[in-house]
Amino acid sequence: MSYFGINFYFYGTKKAEIDFMIEFAGTYSATVDDKGRIVLPASFKKELGDLAIEPLVIEKNLHRDCLDIHPEKFWRKRVEDFKSTLDPFDEDDDKLLQFFYQNFTKVNMAPNGRVNIPDAYLEYANLEKGAEFIGMGESIRLLSGNKVGKPDMSKAEFLQKLKEKRQKKA
Numbered sequence: 085m086s087y088f089g090i091n092f093y094f095y096g097t098k099k100a101e102i103d104f105m106i107e108f109a110g111t112y113s114a115t116v117d118d119k120g121r122i123v124l125p126a127s128f129k130k131e132l133g134d135l136a137i138e139p140l141v142i143e144k145n146l147h148r149d150c151l152d153i154h155p156e157k158f159w160r161k162r163v164e165d166f167k168s169t170l171d172p173f174d175e176d177d178d179k180l181l182q183f184f185y186q187n188f189t190k191v192n193m194a195p196n197g198r199v200n201i202p203d204a205y206l207e208y209a210n211l212e213k214g215a216e217f218i219g220m221g222e223s224i225r226l227l228s229g230n231k232v233g234k235p236d237m238s239k240a241e242f243l244q245k246l247k248e249k250r251q252k253k254a
Contacts, residue, residue: 108223108224113216114214119200122211123198129197132155139156139192141153142189149208150227152224153223210228212229
């Protein structure tokens with residue numbers, strides 16, 4: 085039951101029926117070991133809650149050389165949304181679907197928060213030793229250490245683009 089945007093759950097409600105929001109935020113440094121393993125920041129692991137036992141989806145970002153990590157629960161919705169736009173009997177749509185599925189993999193997280201990243205994904209994101217996690221709402225961005233501290237835009241550019249977006253909405 086919900087009143088004024090506040091959800092109330094009653095005795096007998098099954099855990100699976102409770103829908104919750106994840107909001108990954110913040111920036112954290114990490115190290116990739118020689119076997120391609122990295123430990124998720126404690127705050128991100130805590131944010132996952134019960135979803136920490138489900139697989140994580142690692143996606144090659146299409147806009148830059150980095151990886152995006154998604155809880156499988158939220159990834160499933162993205163897959164369904166994408167597939168719903170395609171015609172399974174169209175050759176171009178078949179190519180789109182193949183590229184889409186080649187661009188991500190599922191991994192499990194160890195109880196200590198460690199994730200094994202496949203070699204092809206490490207190479208794609210130029211991940212060797214140092215890395216940076218950035219919370220991106222429902223996903224986590226993983227950047228190479230050589231990109232750490234180099235923002236994609238300045239504060240002034242951010243404010244200008246934000247202003248332009250808000251004016252378009254009005």
